[in-house]
Amino acid sequence: MLRWRILGQTGRGHECVGRTISSALIAEHMAGETLLNAHALRKHGNDAIFSWFARYQKARDSGIDAVNATVGSLLEEDGSLATNSAVVESVRNCPPVEFSAYAPLRGLPRFLDLSKSLALGDARQSLENAGISIGSIATPGGSGALYLTAANLVERGHSVLLRDRHWAPYDGFLSGSDLSIETWPLLPSGDSQYPYFDLTSFEEKISSLKMKQDKIMIWLNDPAHNPTGLSLTAEGRIALLDSMITSALADPEIGHTLVIDAAYSLYADDAYGWADSIVEVFDNGSPWPENLLLCFAVSFSKSHTIYGMRNGVLISLHPEQEVIDRLQNVFGVTGRSTWSAAPRIGQYCLTDLHSSPEQGAAWATECERLKKILDNRRITLLANCEAEGVILNPAHDGFFAWFECDQPEIVAEHCAKQDVFVVPLEGGIRIGLCSMPLTGCERVAKALASAPR
Ligand SMILES: Cc1ncc(COP(=O)(O)O)c(C=O)c1O
Structure with missing residues (x-):
């Protein structure tokens, strides 16, 4: 159904600028068609990562103890966003003009x-x-x-x-x-x-x-x-x-x-x-x-x-x-x-941070702490998967691990039934080591082990 707006009123109806659209379904498919260019019309909806994150949030908000392996940001074990305290300190000390210019x-x-x-x-x-x-x-x-x-x-x-x-x-x-x-x-x-x-x-x-x-x-x-x-x-x-x-x-x-x-x-x-x-x-x-x-x-x-x-x-x-x-x-x-x-502000703060040996060292220490979080999760996930007979791709560094499979959507749906949320992408499942706690590793491995092949 099309929304219309005339002289400050908003409402819903099938009447639209001298043209009648008979079916709400057609209207939905054609939304914005006269406004968007041909390239824009080929751009499609929700990024899989954000939609699977939303499913995790829904489960969590309804009180379920769910595993979040969806987002691509590094989270602490309690699920809060990991921040490098040395960088935060530098941003706090940034002179006002550096915010504004x-x-x-x-x-x-x-x-x-x-x-x-x-x-x-x-x-x-x-x-x-x-x-x-x-x-x-x-x-x-x-x-x-x-x-x-x-x-x-x-x-x-x-x-x-x-x-x-x-x-x-x-x-x-x-x-x-x-x-x-x-x-x-x-x-x-x-x-x-x-x-x-x-x-x-x-x-x-x-x-x-x-x-x-x-x-x-x-x-x-x-x-x-x-x-x-x-x-x-x-x-x-x-x-x-x-x-x-x-x-x-x-x-x-x-x-x-x-x-x-x-x-x-x-x-x-x-x-x-x-x-x-x-x-x-x-x-x-x-x-x-x-x-x-x-x-x-x-x-x-x-x-x-x-x-x-x-x-x-x-x-x-x-x-x-x-x-x-x-x-x-x-x-x-x-x-x-x-x-x-x-x-500008990040350019200023990073320069300030790294020009002081103490602050630079504090950043490096924090960076090492965050890297260890990732390394522990990766080592634990790989060990759990091996124990369950789940073959993951080689994973060496960074935020993610990967389970190659032919039907990623089906595997992700199966995992979601065990309250484990991962991201189905082309050719496999992305496991966000960065967002899941260490305790989630065993549950991810078990969910993948029982998934349809
Ligand atoms: C592979 C890869 N390249 C580049 C980027 C760019 O990151 P940003 O634009 O936030 O610096 C990202 C962010 O997720 C990424 O995953």
Whole structure:
């Protein structure tokens, strides 16, 4: 049934601006049809994560002792949002003007400098010593950084290469920029030199994309992959880099961009593994082709527990400063015409926090405490699943674990009947280690063990 509004009155009826809609069902299907453009009409409803979280909340609010393994934020054992106290302290001490002022369009210079160290660790120095230019631009979260690459580094209508299991919002970011998706398998199917990287399929996909496109881009969420918790080994990272270098050298007219989505890296054992591997590859004598760009989409949402403050950066690495300058310019213009400047307060607070050795150490201690919470839950879940005969995907780091299955909705419904709430996604079930208490591990394992296969 359509809602109408005439001269301040609201009501319901089938009459609408000179047109009668006979069926409420049709009206519902066509809602907004005359207002939304063709692209918007293809955007669909509730994100699975939020709808399954809502089901958990409903169960909890009706007094049920339910397990919440749905949301992607780190919760303490009592279900409250985990916050890094050093960051909270820094925000509390922030001068009023830092709340109110705009940030410079590309970000506060000291923050941009800090962000390079937070993204690259000690490898930053080695890269700079080797003459690699490093750009950083402030973005609204890691999402903003991903958006900048989608908007600028491949042509409209091109495909971006992802692994088949990936963070679902990638699909929306890409289709919003008029891009399609090609995938390669998360794990190799047979024997492979690299247990967590399917090099053969990766190279096949790169070759086929190169037949159709003059720019290729890969988005790789590693380490601590969302939704599985997988992290590549150093050998896997180096194989991937070598493969991209070989491909870029073979086709110098084709732009090659690798975007490391590092959203969870500071909760991984090998937090700076990618930067270290980049240094290793080029220290070992590989050339850096002019048509190869390496980027890090950095999010401070999780590492500093400031999800809502929307802070991130896009880091770009290239041997030529002129290329970095040009990219920074393009990214700045894109940001200006999309979200204006990125939020200032987090940039100020993080700079302040990390410029004091005491506060920086307090942040690191808290970060370690939060990482331990995740590690304990992961170890316990893996042990419980093994005891129940449930085979989970390899899970090494970060916020999630993954149960691969053909009918995720049915499995999630089955778990919900045991008051265990997980998220069914394409190809499997995401288990939010970040949101469930340690005591939930056994219940998750038992619910999965009894689920229909
Ligand atoms: C895989 C992945 N990438 C990027 C992000 C971006 O996070 P944000 O925009 O909050 O910094 C997230 C957030 O959940 C994520 O899971």
